[in-house]
Each structure stands twice: as structure tokens, then as C-alpha cells.
Amino acid sequence: MxxxxxxxxxxxxxxxxxxxxxxxxxxxxxxxxxxxxxxxxxxxxxxxxxxxxxxxxxxxxxxxxxxxxxxxxxxxxxxxxxxxxxxxxxxxxxxxxxxxxxxxxxxxxxxASDQHPWFEESRSSRDNPKADWFVWADANPDGSAPNNWMSNFGGSAWRWCTRRRQYYLTNFLKEQPDLNLHNxxxxxxxxxxxxxxxxxxxxxxxxxxxxxxxxxxxxxxxxxxxxxxxxxxxxxxxxxxxxxxxxxxxxxxxxxxxxxxxxxxxxxxxxxxxxxxxxxxxxxxxxxxxxxxxxxxxxxxxxxxxxxxxxxxxxxxxxxxxxxxxxxxxxxxxxxxxxxxxxxxxxxxxxxxxxxxxxxxxxxxxxxxxxxxxxxxxxxxxxxxxxxxxxxxxxxxxxxxxxxxxxxxxxxxxxxxxxxxxxxxxxxxxxxxxxxxxxxxxxxxxxxxxxxxxxxxxxxxxxxxxALSPALATAEQNIVDTGDDLLVFERSVQDQGVEQERYFVALNLGQTAAEYTLPAPFVGAEDITPAGFSGSVDGNLLTLPVAGARVFRHS
Structure with missing residues (x-):
């Protein structure tokens, strides 16, 4: 394909x-x-x-x-x-x-990993060539972590290192010390x-x-x-x-x-x-x-x-x-x-x-x-x-x-x-x-x-x-506030400020059928809905069953 x-x-x-x-x-x-x-x-x-x-x-x-x-x-x-x-x-x-x-x-x-050679070197002392490659900080006077930052996985984001007598930052697991990109x-x-x-x-x-x-x-x-x-x-x-x-x-x-x-x-x-x-x-x-x-x-x-x-x-x-x-x-x-x-x-x-x-x-x-x-x-x-x-x-x-x-x-x-x-x-x-x-x-x-x-x-x-128009890639997008369980939006293809094509997309995300009045440009427009999606149009009234969808193109 x-x-x-x-x-x-x-x-x-x-x-x-x-x-x-x-x-x-x-x-x-x-x-x-x-x-x-x-x-x-x-x-x-x-x-x-x-x-x-x-x-x-x-x-x-x-x-x-x-x-x-x-x-x-x-x-x-x-x-x-x-x-x-x-x-x-x-x-x-x-x-x-x-x-x-x-x-x-x-x-x-x-x-990186706490088993990366960079970290092995960094934690070996406070004055080695990679001492500042990770985020290190002194403990508070009472021995607690430098601040209140939390790990994404729960608990403090700081881990104590006995070699340097300092904390190192871990935004995730304790085995994942944070690199110091300020360096x-x-x-x-x-x-x-x-x-x-x-x-x-x-x-x-x-x-x-x-x-x-x-x-x-x-x-x-x-x-x-x-x-x-x-x-x-x-x-x-x-x-x-x-x-x-x-x-x-x-x-x-x-x-x-x-x-x-x-x-x-x-x-x-x-x-x-x-x-x-x-x-x-x-x-x-x-x-x-x-x-x-x-x-x-x-x-x-x-x-x-x-x-x-x-x-x-x-x-x-x-x-x-x-x-x-x-x-x-x-x-x-x-x-x-x-x-x-x-x-x-x-x-x-x-x-x-x-x-x-x-x-x-x-x-x-x-x-x-x-x-x-x-x-x-x-x-x-x-x-x-x-x-x-x-x-x-x-x-x-x-x-x-x-x-x-x-x-x-x-x-x-x-x-x-x-x-x-x-x-x-x-x-x-x-x-x-x-x-x-x-x-x-x-x-x-x-x-x-x-x-x-x-x-x-x-x-x-x-x-x-x-198979759709390549120009759709950068088309403008407008979300319509229907106030119900329909997700409706339009895409507009412009060329030097002049509209070339408009696409209308309506999806029923609710648990019951829904109706929507089509905007004037899309009444009688080309129906390009992909196969497998249900829905019907009577004049300007669009009806979509549960999980129904319709896509129209106007040019």
C-alpha cells in the first residue's frame, strides 16, 4: 500500500x-x-x-x-x-x-542510568571531570532533601549519595539521575x-x-x-x-x-x-x-x-x-x-x-x-x-x-x-x-x-x-461548539488568502443518536465519508447514530 x-x-x-x-x-x-x-x-x-x-x-x-x-x-x-x-x-x-x-x-x-559511566564518574567525588554532569545539591542543615521536588513516580525527587555526601536529582526512578544540561x-x-x-x-x-x-x-x-x-x-x-x-x-x-x-x-x-x-x-x-x-x-x-x-x-x-x-x-x-x-x-x-x-x-x-x-x-x-x-x-x-x-x-x-x-x-x-x-x-x-x-x-x-488533497496538511481548523455529544470541526484550505476547499467533519461520541443542522456550504456537498461509518442527510439535517460519522468536502 x-x-x-x-x-x-x-x-x-x-x-x-x-x-x-x-x-x-x-x-x-x-x-x-x-x-x-x-x-x-x-x-x-x-x-x-x-x-x-x-x-x-x-x-x-x-x-x-x-x-x-x-x-x-x-x-x-x-x-x-x-x-x-x-x-x-x-x-x-x-x-x-x-x-x-x-x-x-x-x-x-x-x-541517564545510574550505571552509566558518566554517573559512575560523577558520583565518585566532587572534583572529577564529570562532577557537574548531573544535578547535585547539598542537604539542608537537618539532613533533609534540598527542596520539596517530587518524582513523577511518587516520593522525593532527591536521592542521597554516600560518596559525595550530597543529593542527586531524579525526576523518575532513583536509578535515573538527571543530567545537568546547564553544563x-x-x-x-x-x-x-x-x-x-x-x-x-x-x-x-x-x-x-x-x-x-x-x-x-x-x-x-x-x-x-x-x-x-x-x-x-x-x-x-x-x-x-x-x-x-x-x-x-x-x-x-x-x-x-x-x-x-x-x-x-x-x-x-x-x-x-x-x-x-x-x-x-x-x-x-x-x-x-x-x-x-x-x-x-x-x-x-x-x-x-x-x-x-x-x-x-x-x-x-x-x-x-x-x-x-x-x-x-x-x-x-x-x-x-x-x-x-x-x-x-x-x-x-x-x-x-x-x-x-x-x-x-x-x-x-x-x-x-x-x-x-x-x-x-x-x-x-x-x-x-x-x-x-x-x-x-x-x-x-x-x-x-x-x-x-x-x-x-x-x-x-x-x-x-x-x-x-x-x-x-x-x-x-x-x-x-x-x-x-x-x-x-x-x-x-x-x-x-x-x-x-x-x-x-x-x-x-x-x-x-x-488519497486526500496534499494541501489539507496545513489547512486551517475551526472547532464548532455544538454543546452536545457531537464533535464537529471544519478544515479550510487557503491559497494566498483565498479559500480553495472546505472540509466538514462530524463524529457522534455519545450514547444516543444525534442531529445537526449542516452549514449552508455543506448542504449538497460531496460526501467523502470513508466506508464503514453510518449517518444520513435529509436536506440540511444530518443524523448520526451512536459512533456515526460524516465527512463532507466543498470546493
């Missing part, structure tokens, strides 16, 4: 592109040790290409003690043996490029590590937790945040939610560093960056990070939340449109950090309706201004897996169990076959996480030959999207 022609607008393939996220530990195990690997990815790239996506994003495969499954890097320029070696990675690049797929890889620039040497090293992979042929980077790259060197306390109490009157499970994160992330110095990243990327025409932004003011940060020669794209956690109501989506999308202006969003509703969207966004709906709603959300993503990121298994309609406590691997979930079960439920192995193959064809050995029983009947082999399957619905949608 062809790639996304829309994304080739003005030579910027990343605009309105569709990126497929591969979590390597759980994608395909070629060597039979129970953990997915680079050879497994290589074997399945033709399948990925058949979906109609433009690029793959591979989550970390670097050398790592795996305290946070690769997001704690101990060598930025090598492959961890559980995933293979550099030759295996080169074959992934070669195979993907032969198929016409771009390759984006994770880069973790805000922190120019650290910046130079990280840029050189990016260059290493660009020279190897990668097409871009997904920058993990990129707004955590800098801290406020004054180490001021973060202010307390009004708590959202649960039904029992108790505060949030995670202490990270107890404060406004004013000083521990999203610092202005990051903007200058991102311009340095962009200057490097510009030396490799066609390369791209997408930043992960997690903060309370995500739209402003996304705007800042994707303008003035910084990142190409950014995504936030807004659509990775529990709320998928039409009201919430209208508010989120309208605020993004108003704030981001010339910047560029990347829309993701599911990834390796949150419960799968099929379960998270279908609470209160039966399975039949949930199956109808999943393509609805993909249609929404494809028609919004921005690019799209799909997580492996979304195309199969995989629900969140239940993982028993004794099978948990995620330290985040183990630490906060049972109120929070962590991220293992969205990371279980990809089901390839349903039949005589063990572990749904993922591995010949016991997988690092069990294959969910409810995933077997959703395996790729089951859905391939069923033209009505979720897999083939997704393929058809991506093919439909690829």
Missing part, C-alpha cells in the same frame, strides 16, 4: 504523517528468549508497511540495566544485547527504507550522540520527557497545588500531583537548547523531531517548542487522559488551535505509558459499540490539524490487559499497587497468531509479560482475512487518508 501522500506537502513529510510506535520488548521475539528484539521488528516491517503508515517510532533499545525498561540508558551509542546489536539495527534501517518507511528512535536527553559539555555530548544515530541513517527522534531537560538552578520549592480528593476524601495516590511544577521542568533555557537540536537536524534534510511534553500548560509549551527553529512536532498527555467526551475534546482542540498557531501538534490517544485507548475511552459502552468507536477516534486523529501517532495493537482493537501482581514488571505499578497498576497492561506482547502457536506467535519462550488471554482471538492472523475486522478498517482508513 502507498504511504501518506498528504505528508509530502512542501517536502515536509512529517506534516500530517502517521507514525506507528513499536515497543520492542513486546513486538516480536526472533531469538526465542521471551523478549522482543530488533530482528523481530525487521521480520514484521512488511506488516507495518501494509497498514499504510509513514514511519515507525522504536522505543528505547540502547544498553540499559532495564530499571525502567530502556528509559535508563547506560550507553547512548550501542544496542542492549537483549535486543541484538548495531548490525541488527542497521538491517532495520535498511529494510524500513526499502519499504518506504521512515525510522524514528527514542532519545532520552533529560536523564555546556553535557549539551555537546548529547548532540554528538544524536549525530551518531543520524549518521547511521535514522530519520528522526522522539525526545522523551523533553521539557524535563532543564531545572531551575535556584532550587526553589514548588508551590503546593489544590488537591483533588477522591470519593473517600483522600488525596491523590501519587505525591507528584500535590504541587505545581514550576521550577523542576519547562525552564526557558530549554528553548535555546532545542534550537541547537534543530540546527543539527537541519544538517540532515528530511529528518524530524517529536517531543513529549508533560505539564499543566502543555499547549503553550508545545507552541514554544515547535516554533522559532526548535522541534518539528510535539505531543502532550491531553488525549492520553481518561476523558474523551465531546466537551473535553472541543476544549482541548480549540485551546491547542488558539495557542499553538504556527507550531505543529502530534496527536496520540494511546502509547506505552497509559491504559490502551480501547478500554480507556470506551467505559460505559458495550463491546460492539466499542468496536465501532475505535475507528471513529482514528478518523478524528486523521482529520485534525497535526500528525498522528498510533501505538502497536491499536489497529487490532486490543483492550487493556489485566496483569496479576506476581507478573508485574513495571516499578511504577509495583510501587503504587493496588491503587495504581502501572503500565504493564498496555505493554503485553503483540498477538500474531491464534491457533497452535504458543504465546500467540510472539515468542517460543515464556514472554517477559504474559500474553493476555483476551488478545488471542484478536491476533493478526485472525483479522487478516476478515474484511470487516478492526485491522482492515484501520488499513482502509489510512488508505483513504492518503
Amino acid at each position: 502507498s504511504g501518506n501522500t498528504i505528508s509530502e506537502h512542501n517536502g515536509e513529510w512529517w506534516r500530517n504523517c502517521v507514525i506507528y510506535q513499536i515497543y520492542p520488548r513486546s513486538f516480536c521475539d526472533a531469538n526465542g528468549d521471551g523478549i522482543g528484539d530488533l530482528q523481530g521488528i525487521c521480520q514484521k516491517l512488511e506488516y507495518v508497511k501494509s497498514l499504510g503508515v509513514d514511519a515507525i517510532w522504536i522505543s528505547p533499545f540502547f544498553k540499559s540495566p532495564m530499571a525502567d525498561f530502556g528509559y535508563d540508558v547506560s550507553d547512548y551509542r550501542d544496542v542492549d544485547p537483549i535486543f541484538g546489536n548495531l548490525d541488527d539495527f542497521d538491517r532495520v534501517i535498511e529494510t524500513a527504507h526499502t519499504l518506504g518507511l521512515k525510522v524514528i528512535i527514542d532519545q532520552i536527553l533529560s536523564h 555546556p559539555e553535557v549539551q555537546e555530548q548529547l548532540l554528538a550522540d544524536l549525530k551518531f544515530w543520524l549518521d547511521r541513517g535514522v530519520d528522526g527522534f522522539r525526545l522523551d520527557a523533553i521539557n524535563h531537560a532543564f531545572h531551575n538552578p535556584s532550587l526553589e520549592n514548588n508551590p503546593p497545588r489544590p488537591l483533588k480528593l477522591d470519593d473517600n476524601g483522600l488525596p491523590p495516590v501519587n505525591t507528584y500531583e500535590h504541587q505545581w511544577h514550576i521550577h523542576d521542568k519547562s525552564q526557558p533555557e530549554n528553548l535555546v537548547f532545542l534550537q541547537r537540536v534543530r540546527a543539527l537536524m537541519d544538517q540532515y534534510p528530511g529528518s524530524t523531531t517529536v517531543g513529549e511534553v508533560g505539564d499543566d500548560n502543555t499547549h503553550k509549551i508545545m507552541a514554544d517548542y515547535t516554533t522559532e527553529n526548535r522541534l518539528h512536532m510535539a505531543y502532550s498527555f491531553d488525549l492520553l487522559s481518561e476523558d474523551c467526551s465531546a466537551e473535553f475534546l472541543r476544549e482541548t482542540l480549540e485551546k491547542n488551535r488558539r495557542v499553538i498557531e504556527e507550531g505543529w501538534p502530534c496527536w496520540s490517544i494511546s502509547n506505552h505509558d497509559v491504559p490502551r485507548s480501547f478500554s480507556r475511552w470506551n467505559k460505559g459502552f458495550d463491546r460492539e459499540t466499542a468496536l465501532a468507536r475505535a475507528p471513529l477516534f482514528l478518523l478524528m486523529q486523521l482529520m485534525l490539524r497535526g500528525s498522528v501517532c498510533l501505538y502497536q495493537g491499536e489497529e487490532l482493537g486490543l483492550p487493556e490487559a489485566e496483569v496479576a501482581f506476581e507478573d508485574l514488571q513495571d516499578p511504577y505499578g509495583i510501587n503504587l499497587w493496588p491503587e495504581f497498576k502501572g503500565r504493564d497492561g498496555c505493554r503485553t506482547p503483540m498477538p500474531w497468531f491464534n491457533g497452535g502457536e504458543v504465546n500467540a506467535g510472539f515468542s517460543r519462550a515464556k514472554p517477559w509479560l504474559p500474553v493476555a488471554e483476551e488478545h488471542y482471538h484478536l491476533a493478526v492472523s485472525v483479522q487478516e482475512d476478515d474484511k470487516h475486522s478492526m485491522l482492515n478498517r484501520f488499513r482502509a482508513l489510512l488508505d483513504w487518508h492518503a
